[in-house]
Amino acid sequence: MNTGNKQPQLAICILEEQTQLTLADLCRACAVHEAQIIELVDVGVLEPLGREQARWRFGGASLHRARMALRLQRGLDMDLAGVALALELLDEIASLRARLRAMGGEY
């Protein structure tokens, strides 16, 4: 153990690139029941690798996508089809804004 003000070595990784999550990981990180994550997979908001549910592996980016989907669902009282559409449109807006910014425009 380190002493005094020294910081212990932190275990660090880039979530989106170096992490895979199981269904249970995702449920815990989002504090929801399995059924809610499965619904997000059913509407295509999350796309796990692996055919059977027991073998599902989610990319690291799924964690924030799922959290955002759940926030939209609760905060705006949306159904899941609406959430899926909103996420697609938000992705598109984000990529257009990034391109606009790269061109030197305001957004």
Added chain:
Amino acid sequence: MEFKDYYKIMGVARDATQDEIKRSYRKLARKYHPDVSKEANAEARFKELGEAYEVLKDAEKRAAYDQLGANWKGGQEFRPPPDWNAGFEFSGGGFTGGDAADYSDFFASLFGRDFRVGGGGGAPFHAKGEDHHAKVLIDLEDTYQGATRTITLRVPGVNAQGHVITRERVLNVTIPKGIREGQHIRLSGQGSAGMGEGQTGDLYLQVEFRAHPLYRVDGRDLYLDLPVAPWEAALGATVKVPTLGGIVELKIPEGSGSGRKLRLKGRGIPGDSPGDCYVILAIALPPADTEAAKDLYRKMAQQLNFNPRAKIGV
């Protein structure tokens, strides 16, 4: 504490119907939802709105709130009247939407706080601790070289007397080389402590770049405006270009125009498939501030048969 004008927050009159309140709430919720809104204070507005709706949608809470009278103004110093709550019986059901822990002191003084009791008796309870989420602002150079940054997090907690306090927590974080804007650094075991024998939660830091004086960023790629002299663009030249990895030489092809995009392959954000650096040419005109310079411009005007507006027909 400050009085909160829930009607004003909701954008409705004091005599608004429940339907009007609901409609207004839904409209404003879409406007200020932090995942959708680009308003700078969206998160605070959304919370405030949730709190206002919690009161106004509920006939009992609304009636109790109305009893305070119409003379209060938002932001005014407020103490609940001594006979507050007399004659009102809250039938429970109490807290529904949102995260009641976020409600203001004003709300808490009127309606109490909903302290959720975790665990409960019986069998020993184990659960992994909560994850924490925060943002970290870094420089573009940090992702190019990798860097160590000291970040200070404000962590709400409860002290021994049961008061809600904010502690500061300092972490030395290694910024992984090649991380891009919007990605998250995961620090395992740096969230809340678990319950029972449960594991400690994790800390997620969402990366944002500070605006860079030279480069604009799109994913892995960088964009740089490069000023060039008219003769460099017209005749071609090899010029120096600053990149994150140092100065490199770039060949400008003969006959280049303003806005031409040239690619420096692999000179963007590093990674397994590194990004590129796009150089956008911007022709800079030499000032005609001496007789000699004016003469050169006059010569061009006489000797070049050039109409810059030929394409627009004049």
